[in-house]
Amino acid sequence: MEQVWWEFALWMALALGAGLIAQRLRVSVALAELVVGIAAGNTIHPEVTPWVTFLAGLGALVLTFLAGAELETEALEKHWKAALAIGFVSFLFPFLLCAGLARLSGWQPQASLVAGIALSTTSVAVVYAVMLESGLNQTPLGKLILAACFVTDLGTVVALGLAFTHFDAWFWGFLAACVVALPLLRWLWPRFLAWVGTHISEPEVKGLFLLLAALGYLALKGGSEAVLPAYLLGMVLADTMLRYRPLTSRLRATTFALLTPFYFLKAGSLVDLRAVAAGIVAVLLFFAAKVGAKFLGVAPVARLCGFPLRVNAYTTLMMSTGLTFGSISALYGLNHAIIDRAQYSILVTVVILTAIVPTIVAQRLFSPSEAEARMEENSSGTPHVPGNGGA
Numbered sequence: 001m002e003q004v005w006w007e008f009a010l011w012m013a014l015a016l017g018a019g020l021i022a023q024r025l026r027v028s029v030a031l032a033e034l035v036v037g038i039a040a041g042n043t044i045h046p047e048v049t050p051w052v053t054f055l056a057g058l059g060a061l062v063l064t065f066l067a068g069a070e071l072e073t074e075a076l077e078k079h080w081k082a083a084l085a086i087g088f089v090s091f092l093f094p095f096l097l098c099a100g101l102a103r104l105s106g107w108q109p110q111a112s113l114v115a116g117i118a119l120s121t122t123s124v125a126v127v128y129a130v131m132l133e134s135g136l137n138q139t140p141l142g143k144l145i146l147a148a149c150f151v152t153d154l155g156t157v158v159a160l161g162l163a164f165t166h167f168d169a170w171f172w173g174f175l176a177a178c179v180v181a182l183p184l185l186r187w188l189w190p191r192f193l194a195w196v197g198t199h200i201s202e203p204e205v206k207g208l209f210l211l212l213a214a215l216g217y218l219a220l221k222g223g224s225e226a227v228l229p230a231y232l233l234g235m236v237l238a239d240t241m242l243r244y245r246p247l248t249s250r251l252r253a254t255t256f257a258l259l260t261p262f263y264f265l266k267a268g269s270l271v272d273l274r275a276v277a278a279g280i281v282a283v284l285l286f287f288a289a290k291v292g293a294k295f296l297g298v299a300p301v302a303r304l305c306g307f308p309l310r311v312n313a314y315t316t317l318m319m320s321t322g323l324t325f326g327s328i329s330a331l332y333g334l335n336h337a338i339i340d341r342a343q344y345s346i347l348v349t350v351v352i353l354t355a356i357v358p359t360i361v362a363q364r365l366f367s368p369s370e371a372e373a374r375m376e377e378n379s380s381g382t383p384h385v386p387g388n389g390g391a
Helices: 002-025 029-041 050-069 073-078 080-104 109-118 124-134 140-163 169-196 203-221 227-236 238-243 245-269 273-278 280-304 309-319 324-335 341-365 370-374
Strands: none
Touching (some): 002 029, 002 050, 002 245, 029 245, 050 140, 050 238, 050 245, 080 109, 080 140, 080 309, 109 324, 124 140, 140 227, 203 245, 273 341, 280 309
């Protein structure tokens, strides 16, 4: 038993170090944990035991739920046309281009699908952090970009869930359970919260863990991935979670303090820097393919929505970021032996680069003005999204 405590202390020391680095450098803690995990995995080699794997998986599950629960129905209703169009091409173009590039590079068909899915993502975590820091999360432009991120990541999660699914009886049972349970929970969950109230035993948090575990079990039995129902559940319960912010805060605190460090540190520890060095050409090609595909898809649609050049570039760069779902998709491929460790290392390195480079360029060169962020419809040419009532 003493060995388990030593292992836990080691992982927590890495998590604490990553948290301090993130705070000091003002970067995403997920990014810091990935980088610290890479450093540890190539030096001290922390052991990935079954209990570490479980906590990492639970962290990915709850983090995916929280991402879905950030979706504001009001914002999506106001900007649904632009968000749907931008989010859809933001997923489709890099998925097709990166999967095609992987196939041309000699990757197997299923491995190419993993590459396309991992590099099609937009990082809600990175974008949300930037929106909060700049104050854009309270503006129509910021809300539209966040809504488009959810559309992109929904496409990613659905693609990951369906690409490797065996359509047997368990799958159809899982699908039926989601069709019945999700609308029912949308009605039942707020009534459950009102009934249990607040108590030191945290029944509402335990209820969420029960729902995530049950739906995750059905998803895995159905040959899908547990993050799919977690994301959908978060979207269904989003309005209720926004009304019960203390519950969201407590769940977020537990997740980021204990669970997600294991996920991101583990994901980083599996990156082989020697494989990255050997595949540096592939890293650069995939990075160029992802960002280039985002510009090919998002920029024309954003222009059709009336975005001026600077806001267009800012939006496209924000949609080019990747982190959480990209690393989740890559780790799924590695855990299921669809890709090898060298391919995994290449994909995670590209994901980390897309979390850093587009964000810096967008903030330094294309940060929108206050008037542009308000998206006013007037004669001065400030942007307006057609069909959305002028926000």
